[in-house]
Amino acid sequence: MVGELRTPAPDSRAKKAPNRQSRSCKVCRLRKVKCDRVKPCHACCAHGYPSKCVYETVPGDEARPISQAEEIRNLRAEIQELRTRIDERQDGSHDQDLERLDRLESLFESIRSAPLSVVDHIVREVRFAHGGIKKDLVQVGPWEGHEAYNSYHNSRASPPLSIIPIRQRASDSGSDLNFSDPPTYDDDDSEDQMSLSSVSDSSGSSGTIYLIGMQRPSVDVFVERFVDAFSPQVDTKSGRAGALRAAAGIRMFSPLISDAFEAVSVAFFGRSIQNKQLEASGFRLYPRVLRELQEALTDPERSKSEATLVTVTLLLAFESVERTTAKGVPAHVRGAVRLIEHRGPENHMYGVEHLLFTELRPYWIAGACAGREPSFLAHEDWRTIPWSAGTTTKDILHHLLDLATEVPALLSQSDSFKAAQQGASKMGAQETAAKQAALWNGITDLTARFYQWYHDWVKCYPDGPPEEVEQTEDQDFPIFKRRDLRTGAIYTPTRLSYPNLLLAQTMCVYYAFRLILSSIDTRPEDRVSVPEQYELGCGICRTYAFYILTAPGNMINRLAFPTRVAWEAFPDNGPERAFMTEVLQLVEKRHSLALWGGGMSELSAQQGTPLNTA
Template sequence: MAGDTRQLANDSRVRKAPNRQSRSCKVCRLRKVKCDRVKPCHACCAHGYPSKCVYESVPDDEARPISQAEEIRNLREEIQDLRKRIDGRRDASDGPGETPPANAFSAAGTQARSLQRLDTLESLFESIRSAPPRVVDDLVRDIRATHGGLKREVTPVGPWEGLEAYETYDYQRQGSPSSVIPIRRSLHNGSPEQNFNDPVVPNGHDDDDEEDDEFGELMSVDSGSDSSRSSGTISIMSTQRPAVDVFVERFLDAFSPEVDIKSGRAGAIRAAAGIRMFSPLISDAFEAVSVAFFGRSIQDKQIEASGFRLYPRVLRGLQDALNDPERCKAESTLVTVILLLAFESVERTTQRGVAAHVRGAVRLIEHRGPENHMYGVEHLLFTELRPYWIGGALAARQPSFLAREEWKTIPWSAGTTTKDILHHLLDLAADIPGLLAQSDTFQEEERSSVMSAQESAVKQASIWNGITELTSRFQQWYQDWVVAYPDGPPQEVEQTADQDFPIFRQRNPRTGAVFTPTKISYPNLLLAQTMSVYYAFRLVLSSIDTRPEDRVTPLEQYGFACGICRTLEWYILTAPGNMINRLAFPTRVAWEGLPDRGPERQFMIEVLKLVERRHALGLWGSGMAELSVRENSPLNSDE
């Protein structure tokens, strides 16, 4: 009997072991470090991977991980309740003709204590919402010490306003008598806060001085410049947290609109906004880009300048992260680079800002490896913006790691998302940069006469074989995915003058007569984007197609460019927010495939101006020269 009892006890321990193990998140178990059971836990936040902090399902409620977002909601509800009670007491005591009650002094004391508690709660709320993980960890643990009551007096920290607050926090932890971190603090000579109307711009560089050195042209901030000194001053806009939240929502509606799956995924930046409370770097980046974008979209220079004031601080924070071996692989670093890419598409602080951030993001993605893009925000940023990464590789005209098989498979191996028609096309396009580089090298060697006739013939045949194979794969993709598209293929529609959109006209290549062709209508945005990108890829590949037979003719090239032009009206008028940026690269490629001074180019000019005017996108208004694939070609260096 005793033996049976011991056996049952042993069986019970065996069955309960998985429950005890699952109290730690998966990342902490893999790293074999202590997990504090907060979701996201301190360890994941400290290493910059809050979205990877996941827990296995457990039956008992006590093992359920605690959510910091849940704590924020609880604090918000208590703040609202206190405000209502305080307002109610004020209304009751200030009523006309009423005599103050005998216990007025007691009521006043109660109200004062409520106000004090309200201030404390609001400070704690802001701290949990935006402070660094180590501060949040301490605060949340103290709040939960007695199931919601404070076990001891905690230090209210907040609002958390950026890099200068780190120094104050460290000083305070070492024994400073100050109990609250200042909201406004200047870093330069103790001067008062700058005037909100002072013009402040990011510390960019002239075109002639730009160097393609990782993030050098954008990450270098002169510590002696006015712009970098001003970044230590918190503007009026940055201290009004509810207003900033409104600006962030406006920015998300533009750059990460909520769309259905048939429009193409657009939720990466919105998902990144959901973790900004766990990263001061992401929080600062969202504040800078959203405030500047809001100011530009409503043509308010004061609000726009307020966003600019934060920009150098974000650049310095990003540079610090890139220089750290651990933080450079964190999702917060990748998110910040993507946000600055969006910022450059609006403001264009330098002539090559967009291209520089694309190159920087691609290098960062390669450094992180494909395994770090299988889950969460990182997966969405890689897959959703993959057309930009392929476009950057095409503009560089160099072989890309994106053509390797592991980069075409591993990010999707966990089933976070599945490949759609666009990603199957991108699998093919990833091979084009290698062929461009091979062709460029061949052309240079031919001009320098360093090859023998036999060597030249072998290399030329290798290029032609690569073009033939890839062209065949493109044609097969078209049959498999476009012709058999479930929602139907694109349709030809007559152009009209509705909705104040320019009319596309083209010239008949044989007769020279100008006529108005049909525009192309699509069943959804995903197919429209995919076809525009397809035309662009075929155009780029055809630029090195010198095969004696079966080559893409100039007439076919012209047809690809016109196909993009005929798609622009439907996509621009249909796409929500700034999803039109997804056609930026195809639009630039089409421009380079059209004849000079023709009606086609005039149409493109009108479209670029319209997009800049309606969507406040400086990238389009500039003509997007930095996206050019021809720029680095030895044969087509001139426009």
């Protein structure tokens, strides 16, 4: 019929669109490099920022990148469903389920920890199988937490790989997926060598996967234990704690992160179960991770990758567990802070990088206070840019930390003023008065803003302010005793109870920074007096019972710096320090944290302490 609108015949190519990837990720498009359209793609993984690999949504386009994390979740769910079904059956008719369970677990192990070239292939097969796993899909694994090495053979491929050092990354000469990480194998790793075996495609395909089978158990259980301890799953009212958990989720895409997680988690697991042999295994891996990290730090591009930042943070956690040296923790804190400054605020707006910066911001500022030098964290761009993308919003703690970033500069100013007074060329009376006034004005202004923060955020806290609760012997916690500063008598005060962990941590951080600021407060009027300092220290001690008995995992580490600051506010041989000693020993025993058992002297922010003179 003339004028009739005809529907155009569908293009045969359009029918295939859902089964092919039509877009590159944003990073590859900006860098103008080839993208393999896996999420995260190889290019993003190789350059150390897998969490930045994102794909724009195009209206009407059904194609989407292959999400390895999604396939892991799907396989995990199906495995759990099959296990439940098998457990519920009593008639023994579950041979097919058992067979499928074995195949799924093999695939799950491979996707989780195999080399990227293997993972990409498996995920594509699973994604496009639609009706389930293909019958001719090659079963590979288990990889047991370590990299294995493969070679997919075709007419142009090189001969199969033979024995390869454990830490050397594979590279297929016929592929454009090349890893730039250099080999790190040495003679000390001889005990970790693996035996070569192969698994062939049951369909007779020419593709053969060569793998090296570990003789020791999988480290995945160690990583899960470590993540549960240092990055427990909590709600936002407890304080965000998901950074290391998110980092563990991308470790398969970074050899550096994978090695770091293995070293730290094995050592932690061994220590937590008092297995010296297992703990020593983690120690043996530790130097290798340090070497790999040093290589990354000397590379202009890799030094800014999220893999490098994650590894530095993991080594900081390792030092809190093992306390290898008295300067281990502050050295890693200083290294992390320098790395953060090198990366710039714009590189902490998204993903794991944002979580690491925001969750550990109290540590970075505490490190600046311990160094008693002005900090870049006080600059306006560091207070705003990391939150400008809306990845998270500032809570009560971060509004407090905005003020706390100014404390290191005042400490430095005070130290410089004292040094000038005691120097050979002493200042004149006019210069002395000007510098003294500038310091006092800074302390006055910041103290007033601390008071205003307390009024705006604590007194008006939506869930209510802290409450006082009687201490009892049945609370399974040491009893805090303090002095009556007027009479000198020792008595048992109330402890503080909070509506949530976030407020408890925030108040301890508040008390700590107020104490540090008061240590340089020599104003003739309105200065923070010794009794006020004592009360600030007692506030931290009165919070311990609530926080330590409530906080999951090793979130207690968030009170490490406030604890050291409070320790220095009390006199020797008093009931306060006796109580704190009991707490330190309790935390070391319950949480396997050598940092606490050592008294944390390296965290001191006092002038002239080992940390400040290092």
